[in-house]
Amino acid sequence: MIKDYAVGIDIGGTSTKFGIVDRKGNILEQGRIRTDIHENAEDFIEELYDNLSLLIAKHGGNEKFKGIGVGAPNGNYYTGTIEYAPNLKWKGIIPMANLIEKKFGIPAKLTNDANAAAMGEMMYGVAKGMKHFITITLGTGVGSGIVIDGKIVVGHDGFAGELGHVTVRPGGRLHKGTGMRGSLESYASATGVRETAIEFLTDQPDAPSLLRNYSIDELTSETVFKCAEQGDAIANHIFEFTGEILGEALANFVMFSSPEAIILFGGLTKAGDLILKPTVQAMEANLIQIFKNKVKILYSDLKEADAAILGASALVWEAEH
Template sequence: MKAKYAIGIDVGGTNTKFGVVDRKGNILVQDRIKTNDKDSVDGFIEDLASKLQPMIEQYGGTETFVGIGMGAPNANYYAGTIEYAANLKWKGIIPMAEKLEDRFKLEAKLTNDANAAAVGEMQYGVAKGMRDFITITLGTGVGSGIVIDGKIVIGHNGFAGELGHVIVRHNGRLHPGTGLRGSLESYASATGLRDTTIEMLQAYPEKPSILRSYSMDELTSETVFKCAEQGDEIANEVFKFTGTILGEALATFVLFSAPEAIVLFGGLTKAGDLIMQPTKQAMEANLLQVFKNKIKILYSDLKEADAAILGASALVW
Protein backbone atom coordinates (compact mmCIF):
# COMPACT_ATOMS: atom_id res chain seq x y z
CA MET A 1 0.00 0.00 0.00
CA LYS A 2 1.35 3.41 -0.96
CA ALA A 3 2.14 5.62 2.03
CA LYS A 4 -0.60 8.19 2.53
CA TYR A 5 0.57 9.97 5.65
CA ALA A 6 3.56 11.50 7.41
CA ILE A 7 4.13 12.44 11.03
CA GLY A 8 5.30 15.93 11.91
CA ILE A 9 6.74 16.70 15.35
CA ASP A 10 7.59 20.16 16.67
CA VAL A 11 9.81 20.11 19.77
CA GLY A 12 9.55 23.43 21.61
CA GLY A 13 11.16 24.57 24.81
CA THR A 14 7.87 24.09 26.69
CA ASN A 15 5.60 21.87 24.58
CA THR A 16 6.11 19.23 21.91
CA LYS A 17 3.32 19.24 19.33
CA PHE A 18 2.78 16.49 16.78
CA GLY A 19 0.28 15.34 14.20
CA VAL A 20 -0.61 13.12 11.26
CA VAL A 21 -0.36 14.97 7.93
CA ASP A 22 -1.68 13.88 4.53
CA ARG A 23 -0.09 14.61 1.15
CA LYS A 24 -2.19 17.75 0.68
CA GLY A 25 -0.84 19.32 3.86
CA ASN A 26 -3.88 18.71 6.04
CA ILE A 27 -3.19 17.97 9.71
CA LEU A 28 -5.72 15.21 10.36
CA VAL A 29 -5.13 14.85 14.07
CA GLN A 30 -2.72 16.46 16.52
CA ASP A 31 -1.81 16.55 20.20
CA ARG A 32 0.94 17.73 22.53
CA ILE A 33 3.05 16.73 25.52
CA LYS A 34 5.32 18.69 27.86
CA THR A 35 8.85 18.64 26.46
CA ASN A 36 10.77 18.66 29.73
CA ASP A 37 8.51 16.56 31.97
CA LYS A 38 10.98 13.68 31.88
CA ASP A 39 14.66 13.97 32.75
CA SER A 40 15.78 11.55 30.01
CA VAL A 41 15.18 11.59 26.27
CA ASP A 42 13.98 7.98 26.50
CA GLY A 43 11.29 9.08 28.94
CA PHE A 44 10.30 11.83 26.51
CA ILE A 45 9.99 9.32 23.65
CA GLU A 46 7.79 7.05 25.76
CA ASP A 47 5.55 10.01 26.61
CA LEU A 48 5.40 10.81 22.90
CA ALA A 49 4.64 7.19 21.98
CA SER A 50 1.76 7.00 24.45
CA LYS A 51 -0.13 9.55 22.33
CA LEU A 52 1.42 9.11 18.89
CA GLN A 53 1.21 5.32 18.58
CA PRO A 54 -2.62 5.33 18.81
CA MET A 55 -2.69 7.95 16.04
CA ILE A 56 -0.54 5.72 13.83
CA GLU A 57 -2.88 2.78 14.46
CA GLN A 58 -5.94 4.98 13.82
CA TYR A 59 -4.64 5.74 10.31
CA GLY A 60 -3.74 2.22 9.29
CA GLY A 61 -0.47 1.41 11.05
CA THR A 62 3.14 1.99 10.01
CA GLU A 63 2.68 0.64 6.48
CA THR A 64 0.53 3.69 5.58
CA PHE A 65 3.16 6.18 6.79
CA VAL A 66 6.16 7.42 4.83
CA GLY A 67 8.06 8.46 7.96
CA ILE A 68 8.55 10.90 10.81
CA GLY A 69 9.85 14.44 10.45
CA MET A 70 10.92 16.38 13.53
CA GLY A 71 11.79 20.02 14.05
CA ALA A 72 13.84 20.53 17.21
CA PRO A 73 16.26 23.05 18.72
CA ASN A 74 19.86 22.51 17.58
CA ALA A 75 18.84 19.66 15.29
CA ASN A 76 21.49 18.53 12.83
CA TYR A 77 19.81 17.59 9.55
CA TYR A 78 22.83 15.69 8.30
CA ALA A 79 23.43 13.57 11.42
CA GLY A 80 19.87 13.22 12.73
CA THR A 81 20.99 14.48 16.14
CA ILE A 82 20.02 17.18 18.63
CA GLU A 83 23.22 18.78 19.85
CA TYR A 84 23.66 20.88 23.00
CA ALA A 85 20.16 22.41 22.93
CA ALA A 86 20.03 25.30 25.39
CA ASN A 87 16.35 25.00 26.34
CA LEU A 88 16.10 21.21 26.71
CA LYS A 89 16.95 18.95 29.64
CA TRP A 90 18.79 16.46 27.43
CA LYS A 91 22.39 17.56 27.32
CA GLY A 92 25.13 16.63 24.89
CA ILE A 93 24.48 14.96 21.54
CA ILE A 94 21.20 13.02 21.28
CA PRO A 95 20.80 10.53 18.38
CA MET A 96 17.13 11.43 18.05
CA ALA A 97 16.45 10.09 14.54
CA GLU A 98 17.89 6.72 15.51
CA LYS A 99 15.81 6.61 18.71
CA LEU A 100 12.62 7.51 16.84
CA GLU A 101 13.28 4.86 14.21
CA ASP A 102 13.89 2.21 16.87
CA ARG A 103 10.68 3.10 18.74
CA PHE A 104 8.25 3.63 15.86
CA LYS A 105 9.81 1.50 13.08
CA LEU A 106 9.59 4.40 10.62
CA GLU A 107 12.25 6.46 8.85
CA ALA A 108 12.95 9.67 10.78
CA LYS A 109 14.54 12.95 9.71
CA LEU A 110 15.36 16.04 11.77
CA THR A 111 15.88 19.71 11.17
CA ASN A 112 16.01 22.84 13.26
CA ASP A 113 12.53 23.60 14.64
CA ALA A 114 12.45 27.06 13.13
CA ASN A 115 13.64 25.70 9.77
CA ALA A 116 10.73 23.27 9.85
CA ALA A 117 8.37 26.16 10.51
CA ALA A 118 9.87 28.09 7.59
CA VAL A 119 9.29 25.15 5.24
CA GLY A 120 5.70 24.93 6.43
CA GLU A 121 5.24 28.66 5.92
CA MET A 122 6.73 28.45 2.41
CA GLN A 123 4.48 25.56 1.37
CA TYR A 124 1.23 26.41 3.10
CA GLY A 125 1.37 29.87 4.73
CA VAL A 126 1.85 33.58 4.07
CA ALA A 127 5.25 32.94 2.47
CA LYS A 128 3.81 30.67 -0.22
CA GLY A 129 5.35 31.72 -3.52
CA MET A 130 8.18 33.67 -1.85
CA ARG A 131 11.78 32.67 -2.55
CA ASP A 132 13.51 34.98 -0.06
CA PHE A 133 12.18 35.45 3.47
CA ILE A 134 13.05 34.98 7.14
CA THR A 135 10.86 33.40 9.79
CA ILE A 136 11.25 34.39 13.44
CA THR A 137 9.60 32.38 16.22
CA LEU A 138 8.96 34.36 19.39
CA GLY A 139 8.26 31.68 21.97
CA THR A 140 10.10 30.28 24.97
CA GLY A 141 13.19 31.06 22.89
CA VAL A 142 13.78 32.90 19.60
CA GLY A 143 14.06 30.59 16.61
CA SER A 144 14.67 31.49 12.99
CA GLY A 145 14.58 30.02 9.53
CA ILE A 146 16.24 31.72 6.56
CA VAL A 147 15.10 31.01 3.00
CA ILE A 148 17.27 32.29 0.14
CA ASP A 149 16.38 31.55 -3.48
CA GLY A 150 13.75 29.07 -2.33
CA LYS A 151 16.11 27.02 -0.17
CA ILE A 152 16.50 26.78 3.59
CA VAL A 153 19.94 27.92 4.72
CA ILE A 154 21.46 25.03 6.67
CA GLY A 155 25.20 25.59 6.41
CA HIS A 156 28.02 23.08 6.15
CA ASN A 157 27.37 21.57 9.60
CA GLY A 158 23.59 21.92 9.70
CA PHE A 159 23.41 24.75 12.25
CA ALA A 160 23.20 27.92 10.15
CA GLY A 161 20.59 30.54 10.90
CA GLU A 162 20.60 30.67 14.71
CA LEU A 163 19.55 34.31 14.77
CA GLY A 164 18.20 34.08 18.31
CA HIS A 165 21.78 33.78 19.57
CA VAL A 166 23.07 36.83 17.71
CA ILE A 167 24.50 39.35 20.19
CA VAL A 168 22.35 42.49 20.21
CA ARG A 169 23.61 44.09 23.45
CA HIS A 170 27.33 44.06 24.19
CA ASN A 171 27.93 42.53 27.66
CA GLY A 172 24.17 42.37 28.09
CA ARG A 173 21.88 39.98 29.89
CA LEU A 174 23.25 36.49 30.59
CA HIS A 175 21.57 33.64 28.72
CA PRO A 176 21.81 30.73 31.18
CA GLY A 177 21.44 28.04 28.53
CA THR A 178 24.33 29.18 26.32
CA GLY A 179 26.47 31.32 28.62
CA LEU A 180 26.30 34.14 26.06
CA ARG A 181 25.65 37.72 27.11
CA GLY A 182 23.29 40.02 25.26
CA SER A 183 21.76 37.60 22.75
CA LEU A 184 18.45 38.38 21.05
CA GLU A 185 16.80 35.42 22.76
CA SER A 186 17.66 36.93 26.15
CA TYR A 187 15.39 39.88 25.35
CA ALA A 188 12.84 39.05 22.63
CA SER A 189 11.57 35.67 23.87
CA ALA A 190 8.70 35.18 26.31
CA THR A 191 11.35 34.38 28.90
CA GLY A 192 13.29 37.53 28.06
CA LEU A 193 10.19 39.69 28.27
CA ARG A 194 9.51 38.31 31.75
CA ASP A 195 13.09 39.10 32.78
CA THR A 196 12.70 42.64 31.47
CA THR A 197 9.50 43.03 33.49
CA ILE A 198 11.22 41.96 36.70
CA GLU A 199 14.15 44.30 36.03
CA MET A 200 11.84 47.28 35.40
CA LEU A 201 9.75 46.60 38.50
CA GLN A 202 12.94 46.61 40.55
CA ALA A 203 14.42 49.65 38.80
CA TYR A 204 11.33 51.82 39.36
CA PRO A 205 10.05 50.89 42.84
CA GLU A 206 8.22 54.20 43.14
CA LYS A 207 6.03 53.56 40.07
CA PRO A 208 2.66 51.93 40.77
CA SER A 209 1.89 48.91 38.61
CA ILE A 210 -0.74 46.20 38.42
CA LEU A 211 2.18 43.83 37.84
CA ARG A 212 3.19 44.20 41.50
CA SER A 213 0.07 42.29 42.55
CA TYR A 214 1.44 39.12 40.93
CA SER A 215 3.95 36.73 42.45
CA MET A 216 7.16 35.95 40.56
CA ASP A 217 5.67 32.61 39.49
CA GLU A 218 2.57 34.35 38.14
CA LEU A 219 4.52 36.84 36.03
CA THR A 220 4.40 35.60 32.43
CA SER A 221 4.38 37.28 29.03
CA GLU A 222 0.60 36.77 28.98
CA THR A 223 0.25 38.50 32.36
CA VAL A 224 2.30 41.45 31.13
CA PHE A 225 0.13 41.66 27.99
CA LYS A 226 -3.07 41.77 30.05
CA CYS A 227 -1.65 44.53 32.25
CA ALA A 228 -0.47 46.51 29.21
CA GLU A 229 -3.99 46.31 27.74
CA GLN A 230 -5.26 47.91 30.96
CA GLY A 231 -2.86 50.81 30.44
CA ASP A 232 -0.20 49.78 32.94
CA GLU A 233 2.81 52.06 32.35
CA ILE A 234 5.55 49.55 33.17
CA ALA A 235 3.89 46.76 31.17
CA ASN A 236 3.67 49.02 28.12
CA GLU A 237 7.28 50.08 28.57
CA VAL A 238 8.31 46.41 28.64
CA PHE A 239 6.73 45.82 25.23
CA LYS A 240 8.26 49.01 23.82
CA PHE A 241 11.73 47.97 25.03
CA THR A 242 11.33 44.40 23.72
CA GLY A 243 9.99 45.52 20.34
CA THR A 244 12.80 48.04 19.93
CA ILE A 245 15.48 45.39 20.45
CA LEU A 246 13.68 43.02 18.08
CA GLY A 247 13.32 45.70 15.40
CA GLU A 248 16.99 46.65 15.59
CA ALA A 249 17.91 42.98 15.16
CA LEU A 250 15.56 42.57 12.17
CA ALA A 251 17.26 45.53 10.47
CA THR A 252 20.57 43.73 10.83
CA PHE A 253 19.13 40.48 9.44
CA VAL A 254 17.75 42.32 6.40
CA LEU A 255 21.28 43.37 5.47
CA PHE A 256 22.60 39.86 4.88
CA SER A 257 19.73 38.26 2.93
CA ALA A 258 17.54 41.10 1.57
CA PRO A 259 14.32 39.21 2.25
CA GLU A 260 10.98 40.01 0.69
CA ALA A 261 9.37 39.57 4.09
CA ILE A 262 9.95 38.63 7.70
CA VAL A 263 7.31 36.27 9.06
CA LEU A 264 6.71 36.33 12.82
CA PHE A 265 4.92 33.69 14.82
CA GLY A 266 4.85 32.33 18.35
CA GLY A 267 3.30 33.45 21.62
CA LEU A 268 4.57 37.03 21.70
CA THR A 269 2.89 37.87 18.40
CA LYS A 270 -0.45 37.65 20.22
CA ALA A 271 0.41 41.02 21.74
CA GLY A 272 -0.32 42.58 18.33
CA ASP A 273 0.48 46.27 18.00
CA LEU A 274 1.97 46.41 21.49
CA ILE A 275 5.04 44.64 20.14
CA MET A 276 4.62 45.21 16.40
CA GLN A 277 4.56 49.01 16.51
CA PRO A 278 7.93 49.47 18.28
CA THR A 279 9.38 46.60 16.23
CA LYS A 280 8.49 48.20 12.89
CA GLN A 281 9.60 51.63 14.06
CA ALA A 282 13.00 50.38 15.24
CA MET A 283 13.56 48.29 12.12
CA GLU A 284 12.81 51.13 9.73
CA ALA A 285 14.97 53.54 11.75
CA ASN A 286 17.96 51.23 11.36
CA LEU A 287 17.63 50.20 7.71
CA LEU A 288 19.78 51.49 4.88
CA GLN A 289 17.82 53.70 2.49
CA VAL A 290 17.71 51.00 -0.19
CA PHE A 291 15.63 48.80 2.15
CA LYS A 292 13.39 51.38 3.81
CA ASN A 293 9.64 50.70 3.51
CA LYS A 294 10.32 47.67 1.30
CA ILE A 295 10.49 44.78 3.79
CA LYS A 296 7.15 43.35 4.87
CA ILE A 297 6.67 42.16 8.44
CA LEU A 298 3.92 39.55 8.44
CA TYR A 299 2.21 37.38 11.00
CA SER A 300 1.92 33.70 10.17
CA ASP A 301 -1.65 32.84 9.18
CA LEU A 302 -1.18 29.19 10.10
CA LYS A 303 -2.56 28.02 13.41
CA GLU A 304 0.02 28.07 16.19
CA ALA A 305 2.54 25.23 15.67
CA ASP A 306 0.87 24.09 12.43
CA ALA A 307 3.70 25.57 10.36
CA ALA A 308 6.31 23.57 12.28
CA ILE A 309 4.29 20.33 12.16
CA LEU A 310 3.67 20.73 8.41
CA GLY A 311 7.28 21.66 7.69
CA ALA A 312 8.61 18.76 9.75
CA SER A 313 6.32 16.30 7.96
CA ALA A 314 7.56 17.62 4.59
CA LEU A 315 11.05 16.32 5.42
CA VAL A 316 9.99 12.74 4.71
CA TRP A 317 7.71 13.08 1.67
Protein backbone atom coordinates (compact mmCIF):
# COMPACT_ATOMS: atom_id res chain seq x y z
CA MET A 1 0.00 0.00 0.00
CA ILE A 2 1.27 3.51 -0.83
CA LYS A 3 2.14 5.38 2.31
CA ASP A 4 0.67 8.81 1.66
CA TYR A 5 1.09 10.53 5.00
CA ALA A 6 3.55 11.54 7.68
CA VAL A 7 3.00 12.85 11.19
CA GLY A 8 4.88 15.96 12.30
CA ILE A 9 5.25 16.61 16.03
CA ASP A 10 6.79 19.74 17.52
CA ILE A 11 7.57 19.41 21.22
CA GLY A 12 7.85 22.80 22.91
CA GLY A 13 8.41 23.76 26.52
CA THR A 14 4.79 24.82 27.03
CA SER A 15 2.82 22.98 24.35
CA THR A 16 3.26 20.28 21.73
CA LYS A 17 1.77 20.68 18.26
CA PHE A 18 1.12 17.77 15.90
CA GLY A 19 -0.35 17.34 12.45
CA ILE A 20 -1.04 14.96 9.57
CA VAL A 21 0.97 15.99 6.50
CA ASP A 22 0.72 14.73 2.93
CA ARG A 23 3.64 14.40 0.48
CA LYS A 24 3.05 17.91 -0.92
CA GLY A 25 3.42 19.52 2.49
CA ASN A 26 -0.26 20.16 3.12
CA ILE A 27 -1.22 19.92 6.77
CA LEU A 28 -4.53 18.10 6.64
CA GLU A 29 -5.30 18.28 10.35
CA GLN A 30 -3.56 19.45 13.46
CA GLY A 31 -3.93 19.58 17.21
CA ARG A 32 -2.01 20.44 20.34
CA ILE A 33 -1.58 19.29 23.92
CA ARG A 34 0.17 20.83 26.90
CA THR A 35 3.76 19.68 27.45
CA ASP A 36 4.37 21.38 30.78
CA ILE A 37 1.67 19.57 32.79
CA HIS A 38 3.35 16.17 32.44
CA GLU A 39 5.92 15.30 35.09
CA ASN A 40 7.30 12.40 33.01
CA ALA A 41 7.63 11.54 29.34
CA GLU A 42 5.50 8.39 29.58
CA ASP A 43 2.40 10.35 30.72
CA PHE A 44 3.05 12.86 27.96
CA ILE A 45 3.14 10.09 25.33
CA GLU A 46 -0.12 8.62 26.69
CA GLU A 47 -1.93 11.93 26.17
CA LEU A 48 -0.28 12.42 22.77
CA TYR A 49 -1.47 8.95 21.75
CA ASP A 50 -5.03 9.61 22.95
CA ASN A 51 -5.22 12.67 20.69
CA LEU A 52 -3.08 11.76 17.70
CA SER A 53 -4.19 8.14 17.20
CA LEU A 54 -7.69 9.43 16.38
CA LEU A 55 -6.30 11.55 13.51
CA ILE A 56 -4.18 8.64 12.26
CA ALA A 57 -7.22 6.34 12.25
CA LYS A 58 -9.25 8.97 10.41
CA HIS A 59 -6.67 9.00 7.59
CA GLY A 60 -6.57 5.27 7.01
CA GLY A 61 -4.64 3.94 10.00
CA ASN A 62 -0.98 3.01 10.45
CA GLU A 63 -0.50 1.36 7.06
CA LYS A 64 -1.08 4.71 5.30
CA PHE A 65 1.71 6.41 7.29
CA LYS A 66 5.36 6.37 6.25
CA GLY A 67 6.58 7.67 9.60
CA ILE A 68 6.48 10.13 12.47
CA GLY A 69 8.93 13.03 12.58
CA VAL A 70 9.60 14.84 15.84
CA GLY A 71 11.28 18.19 16.48
CA ALA A 72 12.32 18.73 20.11
CA PRO A 73 14.64 20.95 22.14
CA ASN A 74 18.06 19.25 22.51
CA GLY A 75 16.88 16.52 20.16
CA ASN A 76 19.65 14.24 18.88
CA TYR A 77 19.18 13.19 15.25
CA TYR A 78 21.50 10.19 15.59
CA THR A 79 20.01 8.62 18.70
CA GLY A 80 16.41 9.88 18.71
CA THR A 81 16.88 11.10 22.27
CA ILE A 82 16.12 14.39 24.00
CA GLU A 83 19.13 15.19 26.15
CA TYR A 84 19.15 17.57 29.14
CA ALA A 85 16.64 20.02 27.63
CA PRO A 86 16.65 23.08 29.95
CA ASN A 87 13.07 24.09 29.13
CA LEU A 88 11.43 20.67 29.63
CA LYS A 89 10.39 19.14 32.96
CA TRP A 90 11.79 15.73 32.05
CA LYS A 91 15.40 15.63 33.12
CA GLY A 92 18.30 13.60 31.74
CA ILE A 93 18.15 11.59 28.51
CA ILE A 94 14.71 10.64 27.15
CA PRO A 95 14.58 8.02 24.33
CA MET A 96 11.67 9.90 22.74
CA ALA A 97 11.74 8.46 19.19
CA ASN A 98 11.88 4.96 20.64
CA LEU A 99 9.00 5.57 23.05
CA ILE A 100 6.82 7.06 20.29
CA GLU A 101 7.64 4.26 17.84
CA LYS A 102 6.70 1.62 20.43
CA LYS A 103 3.45 3.34 21.39
CA PHE A 104 2.22 4.10 17.85
CA GLY A 105 3.73 1.18 15.91
CA ILE A 106 4.99 3.61 13.22
CA PRO A 107 8.71 4.35 12.54
CA ALA A 108 9.77 7.57 14.29
CA LYS A 109 12.69 9.97 13.74
CA LEU A 110 13.66 12.93 15.89
CA THR A 111 15.82 16.01 15.50
CA ASN A 112 16.48 19.33 17.20
CA ASP A 113 13.46 21.64 16.87
CA ALA A 114 15.43 24.37 15.09
CA ASN A 115 16.89 21.85 12.62
CA ALA A 116 13.34 20.68 11.96
CA ALA A 117 12.34 24.28 11.16
CA ALA A 118 15.30 24.52 8.74
CA MET A 119 14.14 21.34 7.01
CA GLY A 120 10.65 22.76 6.69
CA GLU A 121 12.09 25.89 5.05
CA MET A 122 14.23 23.83 2.66
CA MET A 123 11.38 21.57 1.58
CA TYR A 124 8.39 23.91 1.67
CA GLY A 125 9.44 27.48 2.48
CA VAL A 126 11.53 30.44 1.26
CA ALA A 127 14.70 28.30 1.21
CA LYS A 128 13.29 25.93 -1.41
CA GLY A 129 16.10 25.31 -3.90
CA MET A 130 18.79 26.83 -1.62
CA LYS A 131 21.82 24.72 -0.69
CA HIS A 132 23.41 27.13 1.81
CA PHE A 133 21.34 28.97 4.38
CA ILE A 134 20.85 29.46 8.12
CA THR A 135 17.52 29.62 9.92
CA ILE A 136 17.33 31.55 13.17
CA THR A 137 14.25 31.17 15.35
CA LEU A 138 13.66 34.19 17.58
CA GLY A 139 11.13 32.88 20.08
CA THR A 140 11.28 32.24 23.82
CA GLY A 141 14.85 31.19 23.03
CA VAL A 142 17.08 31.48 19.95
CA GLY A 143 17.23 28.34 17.84
CA SER A 144 19.22 27.78 14.67
CA GLY A 145 19.57 25.35 11.81
CA ILE A 146 22.61 25.50 9.51
CA VAL A 147 22.40 24.06 6.00
CA ILE A 148 25.61 23.58 3.99
CA ASP A 149 25.61 21.82 0.61
CA GLY A 150 21.93 21.01 1.07
CA LYS A 151 22.50 19.13 4.33
CA ILE A 152 21.66 20.09 7.89
CA VAL A 153 24.84 20.38 9.96
CA VAL A 154 24.51 18.05 12.96
CA GLY A 155 28.17 17.49 13.89
CA HIS A 156 29.75 14.31 15.22
CA ASP A 157 27.37 13.99 18.18
CA GLY A 158 24.10 15.30 16.73
CA PHE A 159 24.16 18.70 18.48
CA ALA A 160 25.97 21.07 16.09
CA GLY A 161 24.55 24.46 15.28
CA GLU A 162 23.57 25.85 18.67
CA LEU A 163 24.08 29.45 17.58
CA GLY A 164 21.75 30.76 20.31
CA HIS A 165 24.33 29.75 22.90
CA VAL A 166 27.36 31.46 21.35
CA THR A 167 28.82 34.18 23.58
CA VAL A 168 28.13 37.66 22.24
CA ARG A 169 28.91 39.67 25.38
CA PRO A 170 31.64 37.96 27.44
CA GLY A 171 30.71 38.07 31.13
CA GLY A 172 27.32 39.53 30.20
CA ARG A 173 23.77 38.64 31.14
CA LEU A 174 23.19 35.37 32.97
CA HIS A 175 21.26 32.71 31.06
CA LYS A 176 19.23 30.96 33.74
CA GLY A 177 18.79 27.73 31.77
CA THR A 178 22.47 27.10 31.01
CA GLY A 179 24.31 29.14 33.66
CA MET A 180 26.35 30.78 30.87
CA ARG A 181 26.91 34.50 30.67
CA GLY A 182 26.41 36.75 27.64
CA SER A 183 24.91 34.28 25.17
CA LEU A 184 22.95 35.43 22.12
CA GLU A 185 19.78 33.83 23.48
CA SER A 186 19.89 35.94 26.62
CA TYR A 187 19.61 39.10 24.45
CA ALA A 188 17.94 38.31 21.11
CA SER A 189 14.99 36.20 22.29
CA ALA A 190 11.55 37.30 23.47
CA THR A 191 12.84 36.59 26.99
CA GLY A 192 15.92 38.71 26.27
CA VAL A 193 13.83 41.65 25.04
CA ARG A 194 11.84 41.54 28.29
CA GLU A 195 15.10 41.48 30.32
CA THR A 196 16.43 44.45 28.32
CA ALA A 197 13.20 46.36 28.97
CA ILE A 198 13.51 45.79 32.72
CA GLU A 199 17.19 46.87 32.65
CA PHE A 200 16.55 50.03 30.60
CA LEU A 201 13.61 51.11 32.78
CA THR A 202 15.66 50.54 35.94
CA ASP A 203 18.78 52.30 34.59
CA GLN A 204 16.78 55.37 33.45
CA PRO A 205 14.31 55.90 36.31
CA ASP A 206 13.46 59.45 35.21
CA ALA A 207 12.92 58.76 31.50
CA PRO A 208 9.22 58.75 30.62
CA SER A 209 7.99 55.63 28.85
CA LEU A 210 4.68 53.94 28.02
CA LEU A 211 6.32 50.77 29.31
CA ARG A 212 5.96 52.11 32.83
CA ASN A 213 2.19 51.57 32.52
CA TYR A 214 2.81 47.82 32.74
CA SER A 215 3.68 45.80 35.81
CA ILE A 216 6.88 43.69 35.63
CA ASP A 217 4.72 40.61 34.99
CA GLU A 218 2.96 42.33 32.09
CA LEU A 219 6.20 43.32 30.38
CA THR A 220 6.73 41.08 27.34
CA SER A 221 8.34 41.47 23.93
CA GLU A 222 4.80 42.13 22.64
CA THR A 223 4.18 45.02 25.03
CA VAL A 224 7.57 46.46 24.01
CA PHE A 225 6.51 46.19 20.36
CA LYS A 226 3.16 47.91 21.04
CA CYS A 227 4.91 50.80 22.78
CA ALA A 228 7.59 51.07 20.07
CA GLU A 229 4.86 51.31 17.41
CA GLN A 230 3.47 54.29 19.31
CA GLY A 231 6.86 55.99 19.10
CA ASP A 232 8.05 55.28 22.64
CA ALA A 233 11.78 56.15 22.79
CA ILE A 234 12.84 53.47 25.29
CA ALA A 235 10.87 50.75 23.49
CA ASN A 236 12.48 51.72 20.18
CA HIS A 237 15.90 51.75 21.81
CA ILE A 238 15.27 48.19 23.11
CA PHE A 239 14.76 46.94 19.54
CA GLU A 240 17.82 48.86 18.29
CA PHE A 241 19.95 47.31 21.05
CA THR A 242 18.56 43.82 20.34
CA GLY A 243 19.01 44.17 16.57
CA GLU A 244 22.56 45.40 17.00
CA ILE A 245 23.56 42.35 19.06
CA LEU A 246 21.77 39.99 16.67
CA GLY A 247 23.39 41.62 13.63
CA GLU A 248 26.90 41.33 15.12
CA ALA A 249 26.28 37.63 15.77
CA LEU A 250 24.88 37.09 12.25
CA ALA A 251 28.04 38.65 10.79
CA ASN A 252 30.09 35.97 12.56
CA PHE A 253 27.80 33.23 11.25
CA VAL A 254 28.08 34.60 7.68
CA MET A 255 31.87 34.59 7.82
CA PHE A 256 31.76 31.02 9.07
CA SER A 257 29.49 29.38 6.47
CA SER A 258 28.86 32.00 3.73
CA PRO A 259 25.12 31.32 3.40
CA GLU A 260 23.00 32.58 0.55
CA ALA A 261 20.38 33.72 3.06
CA ILE A 262 19.57 33.92 6.74
CA ILE A 263 15.92 33.16 7.39
CA LEU A 264 14.40 34.67 10.51
CA PHE A 265 11.45 33.07 12.13
CA GLY A 266 9.48 33.19 15.39
CA GLY A 267 7.58 35.67 17.54
CA LEU A 268 10.15 38.50 17.54
CA THR A 269 10.00 38.83 13.74
CA LYS A 270 6.52 40.34 14.20
CA ALA A 271 8.36 43.53 15.15
CA GLY A 272 9.27 43.84 11.44
CA ASP A 273 11.58 46.74 10.55
CA LEU A 274 11.95 47.74 14.20
CA ILE A 275 14.26 44.75 14.61
CA LEU A 276 15.25 44.06 10.99
CA LYS A 277 16.80 47.47 10.22
CA PRO A 278 19.26 47.56 13.13
CA THR A 279 20.04 43.86 12.55
CA VAL A 280 20.96 44.33 8.87
CA GLN A 281 22.92 47.50 9.67
CA ALA A 282 24.97 45.83 12.40
CA MET A 283 25.55 42.71 10.31
CA GLU A 284 26.87 44.63 7.30
CA ALA A 285 29.00 46.90 9.53
CA ASN A 286 30.73 43.85 11.02
CA LEU A 287 31.47 41.93 7.82
CA ILE A 288 34.77 42.02 5.98
CA GLN A 289 34.56 43.28 2.41
CA ILE A 290 34.22 39.95 0.56
CA PHE A 291 31.03 39.13 2.48
CA LYS A 292 29.33 42.53 2.34
CA ASN A 293 25.94 42.87 0.61
CA LYS A 294 25.87 39.21 -0.40
CA VAL A 295 23.57 37.63 2.15
CA LYS A 296 19.82 38.15 2.12
CA ILE A 297 17.98 38.33 5.41
CA LEU A 298 14.50 36.94 4.82
CA TYR A 299 11.46 36.27 6.94
CA SER A 300 10.02 32.80 6.85
CA ASP A 301 6.76 32.68 4.91
CA LEU A 302 5.59 29.53 6.69
CA LYS A 303 3.03 30.09 9.42
CA GLU A 304 4.78 29.62 12.74
CA ALA A 305 2.68 26.67 13.93
CA ASP A 306 2.83 25.09 10.48
CA ALA A 307 6.60 25.40 10.06
CA ALA A 308 7.33 23.32 13.13
CA ILE A 309 4.94 20.55 12.08
CA LEU A 310 6.10 20.63 8.44
CA GLY A 311 9.75 20.60 9.46
CA ALA A 312 9.26 17.60 11.71
CA SER A 313 7.31 15.75 9.02
CA ALA A 314 10.07 16.55 6.49
CA LEU A 315 12.29 14.13 8.46
CA VAL A 316 10.05 11.33 7.21
CA TRP A 317 10.35 12.33 3.53
CA GLU A 318 14.01 13.43 3.54
CA ALA A 319 15.32 10.15 2.07
CA GLU A 320 13.09 10.70 -0.97
CA HIS A 321 14.43 14.22 -1.67
